[in-house]
Amino acid sequence: MRIALFVACYNDTLFPETGIAVTRVLERLGHTIEFPIEQTCCGQMHHNTGYQKDAVPLVRRFVSIFRDAEIVCVPSASCVAMIREHYELIAQQEHDPDFAREVRNLLPRIFEFSELLVERLGVDDVGATFPHSVTYHPSCHSLRMLNVGDGPYRLLRQVRKLELVDLPNQDQCCGFGGTFAIKNADVSAAMLSEKNREVLETGAAVITALDNSCLMQIYGGLHRQGSSVRAMHLAEILSSSEVDR
Amino acid sequence: MSVRVGKTDRASSFPVAAKAALRNDQLRRNVRNATDIIRAKRALRIDEMPDWEQLRQAASDIKMHTLAHLDYYLEQFERNCEQAGGKVHWARDADEANTIAAALIKQYSGDQPAEVIKVKTMTSDEIQMNVALEHAGIRAYETDLADMIVQMSSDEPSHIVVPALHKNRFEVREIFREQMGLVDLGDQPADLTDAARSYLREKFLRIKIGISGANFAIAETGSVCVVESEGNGRMCVTMPNVLISLIGIEKVIPTFQDLEVFLQLLPRSATGERMNPYNSFWAGVEPGDGPTAFHIILLDNGRTALLKDERERETLDCIRCGACLNACPVYRETGGHAYGSIYSGPIGAILSPQLQSLEHSRSLPYASTLCGACYEVCPVKINIPEILIHLRGKIVREEQATLRGSLSAECLAMRAMGTIFLSHRRYESAQRLARLGQKIFERNGQLTNLPGLAGAWTEFRDLRPLPKQSFRDWWKTRVEAAVSSEEAS
């Protein structure tokens, strides 16, 4: 299958290893990855912060870049939530029927990385080996907007030598919330310290999620505390094999 | 028209007020403890309900239907209520409602001291009725245990359902000791409840005017429903000679039968009970039972302004259960006072800024991570995150319309990012620039002290610097390598 990768701007810039891991996992499964180089941002940050007018050209841009893709893989649950929850509404508000039709046609082909594996490709076992203890934080957007359910757990359970540890109160937000982390930094930090207390309680060596944004928050807090717990996107765990770890 | 939502005029912005709340460990412990207990009870009760989602959907449909025909149902309610012997007054705003209430109380008190007993009504807190009554020389006694604690300590409610949840038993004992003159009062919740019972009993039996709110106003019957637990509601609507009920216009529902939906959702969402101890229903006056005069004040106070836009209109579906507060990770850190409005938590963050246009409430739509926990628990399915985003849009548009706003650091940054993202070449240049620019802030492989807006990030968290190679750089190298190896072969 030809899979177009929308890596997400912040992954591209800050977490290239996630895009690399997605590419490796999908290629290992025999798929062909395309990376349209014109891609930038899905418009989420602008839209959710209130700069909705500025988000519209980004939405149009995204749709025009990916409209012919067979499948679009997005290793960021919050970007997928933006696309699924808001693109149609934005198109409607633009009163542009062609644009609205393109959005409608594109939406069923957009998949978050774990959704693509479990729901679209029907794969639980990607042949990974990762000899570490791991705890999984279900990010709010993956949990409540995408309803990814147990997909990520199924994938993690199939990883050889991986010890999966449950995160207590896992449905609690980490406090990131995009610009919330800046605008309400004190509350964000208070929420984070609770999340991290629980992460540390698990004793896991690695915390994983479907969103590097939440992981950036969690890792940022852990590192400030001097903790050595690593934060890794699910794709990075799934791309690991005995050889490179 | 002057729309007010509690004592908001002297409130600070949410981030400032939240910072102060975060320093109060006792308050945070109390809030955490109380919300943990209600959440656990709620979860237990909702697990018993296989048709919970269908009930939520029906509730949302009934509310949206009612609001779409609000004029019809208000007139129907008014007609039926008056036919049953009630008198309906209409109030455009807080001042008008307070003036009507004070005039009625004065009129019925005659030459007796003007006193009223009140059963918990958020709407009266919204219009600051107690302050207005005090100015008119009327003494109002709150009779809900938590409201009484708040009133006696000159505090503000911090939760829609449990207004004094920020106070623990020892704090309550001190308040009661001082206000009731009970030196030997114990600190067990049972002792404190007993003290409240004796203190109020005399007032229930003596004071001749009662004030209530309403959970539901039923158009079909013209009757009012008050949902409560302690029996103070029954006292206030039964024992006085005169009853005044203050009702927000959005509280009307079409039929008695519609209660089969709301009375299943409300108690389970609010307190985690299958049913709260008491629901009182009455239409007008009934000879030989209860008040001989019954007045209703139907209050707008900014509500009609929310009707036009369907997204905003959804806000009026709220049945004030408080489930979104208990579920909200932001509320759970700060408690209710940080919201600077009697409506706190996620519902407050959308309701307060829409009912009023005060400066501080502009920070409320940003007091959320958009985590969606509020929408998940809302019994009438108000999509609070979507409304928050909608309100953020309104605020930004207003800001951008002013010179100062359009030149703010945030606005400039967002506009710059918007332009950068429109071209992948500009975006790639920006990535290169950022990599160069970050060098002076790197300490031991981390960014720990960034300037400007990003400083709020590094105040609490480290940030890994941008790696030397972006994903697209890696991709390009890979493609080039593939091409050259192809050429070589």
Next chain:
Amino acid sequence: MSLPLTAREEILARIRAALPDLKVPVETSHASITRSYGRCSSLDRGGCLQLFIDRLIDYDTKVIELTDETELPAAVQQALQDAGEDRLLVPSGPLQTLAPENVNVYVDHGLTTPELDRAQAVLTTCEAAVASTGTIFLVHGGDQGRRALTLLPDHHICIVCRDQVYGSLPEALAAIRSQSARLITSISGPSATSDIEMVRIRGVHGPRRLTVLLYGDL
């Protein structure tokens, strides 16, 4: 010159200006709301009654089960005795005959508030009950008394006939629908509060004790 609008006119005008003119009649639109939630309990009569009893007990209500109504006077006596009470309030009418001989009976022929306040217990019937929530509905007047009767005494003894118990709330509300404009109180357990540290305390301003006498055929 036109008169200034009244508040009523202005609020209604604001509403009408904000809402689009809907073509569908209100009643049709209300009737078309999907109600796919459970209207009827799936339990049989026996299961329903057992659930009712369980729910009552769960919410601190005492239940005395009887086979037929001839046992009611003894049950009333027992309920009073167990609570150590001897001042019983009854609505005027047939319930007076159920009052035990060894107690002071206050019959409500229009008693004053201080008189009501002296009673320790009150005896009434009810209109309907809900098994799933352990709720009793009173439609006030007659044997169910005016509202103050079941409010001031510390102990409410309520006679519930088994055929008045409905499985679900929708069923019970449907049963009392013809009286929906009357004075109605629903009661689920004794009065309670959790306002201090979420600790549930029984007995605030309403009755501290609730006893249900359950009689009659299934």
